[in-house]
Amino acid sequence: MVASSLFVGVASLVASITVSSALTIAQINGNKFVSPYNGQTVANVSGIVTAKGPDGLWLRSTVPDYDDSTSESVYVFGRAFATNLTIGDAITIGGKVQEYRSNKDYVHLTEISSPVLQSKGSIGNRVKALAIGKDTRGPPTEQFSSLDGGDVFTVPNNVSLISVANPVLEPHKYGMDFWESLSGELVTVRKPTAIAKPNNYGDTWVYGDWKVTGKNDRDGLTMTDKDANPETIIIGSPLDGTSNPPTTKLGDDLEEITGVVSYAFGFYRILPKTAIKVIKSQAPTLPSSTKLLSEGKCSGITFGAYNVENLAPNSSHLPTIASHIVSYLTSPDFLFLQEIQDDNGPTNDAVVTANLTLSTLTAAISAAGGPDYAFTDIAPSDDQDGGQPGGNIRVAYFYKPSLIRLFKPNPGGSLDANEVLSGPTLKFNPGRIDPTNEAWKASRKPLVAEWEIVGKNGTGDGKFFTVNVHFGSKGGSSSMQGDARPPVNGGVEDRQAQTELTANFIKSILTLDKQASIITAGDFNEFAFVKPMTTYAQTSGLKDLDEVAGIKKLERYTYLYDMNAQQLDHMYVSEAVAKKAKYEHVHVNSWTDTAGMVSDHDPSVAKLYVCG
Ligand SMILES: *[C@@H]1O[C@H](CO)[C@@H](O)[C@H](O)[C@H]1NC(C)=O
Ligand SMILES: *[C@@H]1O[C@H](CO)[C@@H](O)[C@H](O)[C@H]1NC(C)=O
Numbered sequence: 020m021v022a023s024s025l026f027v028g029v030a031s032l033v034a035s036i037t038v039s040s041a042l043t044i045a046q047i048n049g050n051k052f053v054s055p056y057n058g059q060t061v062a063n064v065s066g067i068v069t070a071k072g073p074d075g076l077w078l079r080s081t082v083p084d085y086d087d088s089t090s091e092s093v094y095v096f097g098r099a100f101a102t103n104l105t106i107g108d109a110i111t112i113g114g115k116v117q118e119y120r121s122n123k124d125y126v127h128l129t130e131i132s133s134p135v136l137q138s139k140g141s142i143g144n145r146v147k148a149l150a151i152g153k154d155t156r157g158p159p160t161e162q163f164s165s166l167d168g169g170d171v172f173t174v175p176n177n178v179s180l181i182s183v184a185n186p187v188l189e190p191h192k193y194g195m196d197f198w199e200s201l202s203g204e205l206v207t208v209r210k211p212t213a214i215a216k217p218n219n220y221g222d223t224w225v226y227g228d229w230k231v232t233g234k235n236d237r238d239g240l241t242m243t244d245k246d247a248n249p250e251t252i253i254i255g256s257p258l259d260g261t262s263n264p265p266t267t268k269l270g271d272d273l274e275e276i277t278g279v280v281s282y283a284f285g286f287y288r289i290l291p292k293t294a295i296k297v298i299k300s301q302a303p304t305l306p307s308s309t310k311l312l313s314e315g316k317c318s319g320i321t322f323g324a325y326n327v328e329n330l331a332p333n334s335s336h337l338p339t340i341a342s343h344i345v346s347y348l349t350s351p352d353f354l355f356l357q358e359i360q361d362d363n364g365p366t367n368d369a370v371v372t373a374n375l376t377l378s379t380l381t382a383a384i385s386a387a388g389g390p391d392y393a394f395t396d397i398a399p400s401d402d403q404d405g406g407q408p409g410g411n412i413r414v415a416y417f418y419k420p421s422l423i424r425l426f427k428p429n430p431g432g433s434l435d436a437n438e439v440l441s442g443p444t445l446k447f448n449p450g451r452i453d454p455t456n457e458a459w460k461a462s463r464k465p466l467v468a469e470w471e472i473v474g475k476n477g478t479g480d481g482k483f484f485t486v487n488v489h490f491g492s493k494g495g496s497s498s499m500q501g502d503a504r505p506p507v508n509g510g511v512e513d514r515q516a517q518t519e520l521t522a523n524f525i526k527s528i529l530t531l532d533k534q535a536s537i538i539t540a541g542d543f544n545e546f547a548f549v550k551p552m553t554t555y556a557q558t559s560g561l562k563d564l565d566e567v568a569g570i571k572k573l574e575r576y577t578y579l580y581d582m583n584a585q586q587l588d589h590m591y592v593s594e595a596v597a598k599k600a601k602y603e604h605v606h607v608n609s610w611t612d613t614a615g616m617v618s619d620h621d622p623s624v625a626k627l628y629v630c631g
């Protein structure tokens with residue numbers, strides 16, 4: 020760019036919206052996100068047609084500047100304009116430089132709109148795609164943008180906007196900058212691996228044969244602290260009008276993909292020339308059953324946790340949830356369940372009880388060869404806990420009554436705040452934590468309970484507390500590759516307040532008895548290394564069971580979202596329980612294809628010592 024930088028400086032001083040000299044495509048793109056010529060009319064832009072789509076074509080410069088941060092290609096938007104042109108045509112065009120986005124939370128795509136053909140030169144020019152990681156360097160593997168302060172989950176979020184700050188691209192350092200610097204370019208992804216199921220439009224996240232970090236045993240990429248995998252790219256709608264298959268799954272090997280780099284719906288994407296094809300899938304299709312088996316006594320009690328996704332009595336996925344519990348979780352002694360709906364599911368009326376939902380599930384478990392579980396929950400006040408309208412989702416416990424029972428049961432009502440009494444013991448068993456606190460608005464209240472192990476002679480030989488949580492969702496989050504930097508982590512303030520209330524409740528038990536056995540589990544809707552959860556561990560005095568049990572960092576996932584295998588579901592335990600603790604995440608849902616999925620979360624199982 021050195022030779023022409025003076026020229027660009029002069030051009031940008033010109034008040035007229037018409038640029039009076041020829042520009043290269045690299046000059047039009049510039050070395051930032053927003054074009055220096057945004058809104059201006061340009062002429063004599065020369066290039067070779069590299070690809071055609073339903074609404075336009077892609078043009079690659081014939082005069083490259085060899086600067087990594089200025090893309091040599093651009094999208095030319097105009098359906099009629101493209102009709103008479105063919106891949107390999109050398110053309111010179113004029114038009115208007117435009118930064119387009121369909122939503123204010125997205126990053127703009129630089130394009131030339133209202134194109135006019137000034138001249139057509141040679142035809143049949145050879146068009147070769149750039150191989151990412153070979154002809155071009157590979158994408159950076161950790162950071163998305165220079166505006167993220169080193170961590171996409173920094174609080175506060177959304178302190179700057181790409182469209183306003185318009186930083187100079189550093190494609191060697193930042194993933195968004197890397198893809199922006201290839202905007203409009205025809206590229207090849209060699210040896211692609213799918214890292215998620217496609218969305219409803221068939222868009223599928225992949226990485227290629229370049230360097231990646233975070234690769235788990237299934238070949239997905241796990242999100243870790245300060246690394247949310249910017250080296251990935253979503254494969255969007257094929258240019259030839261075909262559709263990507265709906266059955267692709269985590270870890271599938273795909274045929275080589277060639278397409279153009281674009282941006283739409285919040286993400287950089289490659290629009291492939293034709294639909295992606297799966298070459299080979301991971302085997303076995305489903306994980307094996309957990310190896311954590313109950314010892315039937317306090318020295319080895321098994322605890323399962325499962326977000327069963329809007330479970331109603333007549334849910335079509337209920338029998339499969341039951342068979343997961345029996346066949347893959349091997350019927351744990353105790354279960355923390357989340358997203359149990361009321362007895363008529365999403366029907367929006369005054370019904371809030373879930374006895375029918377819970378007894379339908381226990382019956383299905385018995386029918387599948389599992390134990391006869393007993394259950395307990397507290398019905399929420401109608402329409403106060405968020406989730407699917409009318410569903411009144413809540414958390415619930417299942418337990419084997421021959422082995423475990425509530426200690427002096429005294430259930431609280433939906434608005435009763437539980438308290439820790441000297442003992443320590445609970446005022447309500449079970450009872451909800453501070454249910455009228457503003458922090459729980461439109462969210463599930465944690466359910467605290469105190470349990471005893473039923474000894475052989477019926478007198479009990481171990482006591483423990485549990486807290487079953489389903490914190491506020493990440494709804495309202497902006498895209499990982501959106502305009503807001505760091506991205507908006509939806510509901511993070513709510514979760515911060517919720518973790519503080521819950522952690523302080525737990526702390527008050529441990530203050531009375533350092534040796535108390537406490538197990539908290541559920542859908543925390545947050546990552547262990549992000550602030551609400553680091554506060555949770557610090558304040559409560561509990562330990563992250565993944566750490567305690569030594570689960571490998573890259574195998575810590577219970578959920579697939581966008582490009583990441585990630586962990587929203589956790590168990591945290593007190594010191595007394597941490598001894599010899601074992602833990603497994605059972606990937607029954609993240610490994611299957613979309614049709615085989617029965618919940619958006621994977622369940623987990625722990626084996627714990629609760630003889631305290
Ligand atoms: C475009 O190129 C033509 C032919 O070289 C020239 O006559 C014309 O002035 C150029 N227009 C601009 C805007 O550079
Ligand atoms: C495309 O070519 C046809 C046939 O030569 C012509 O009639 C038509 O006007 C051209 N369309 C455009 C958009 O140039």
Ligand SMILES: *[C@@H]1O[C@H](CO)[C@@H](O)[C@H](O)[C@H]1NC(C)=O
Pocket residue numbers: 331333334335363364366
């Ligand atoms: C379950 O029952 C509700 C009414 O209680 C109904 O609206 C819904 O369609 C039913 N769902 C299924 C899967 O049968």
Ligand SMILES: *[C@@H]1O[C@H](CO)[C@@H](O)[C@H](O)[C@H]1NC(C)=O
Pocket residue numbers: 372374394
């Ligand atoms: C729900 O089930 C519990 C425990 O099985 C029982 O004590 C309670 O009376 C039931 N409630 C209703 C409304 O049926």
Ligand SMILES: *[C@@H]1O[C@H](CO)[C@@H](O)[C@H](O)[C@H]1NC(C)=O
Pocket residue numbers: 474475476477478479480
């Ligand atoms: C019952 O079991 C407890 C502990 O499991 C033991 O301390 C107690 O002696 C037993 N009582 C009888 C009557 O066997």
Ligand SMILES: *[C@@H]1O[C@H](CO)[C@@H](O)[C@H](O)[C@H]1NC(C)=O
Pocket residue numbers: 124177496497503507
């Ligand atoms: C980020 O903040 C800007 C104001 O600076 C606001 O306009 C925008 O809506 C916010 N983005 C999101 C996704 O909330």
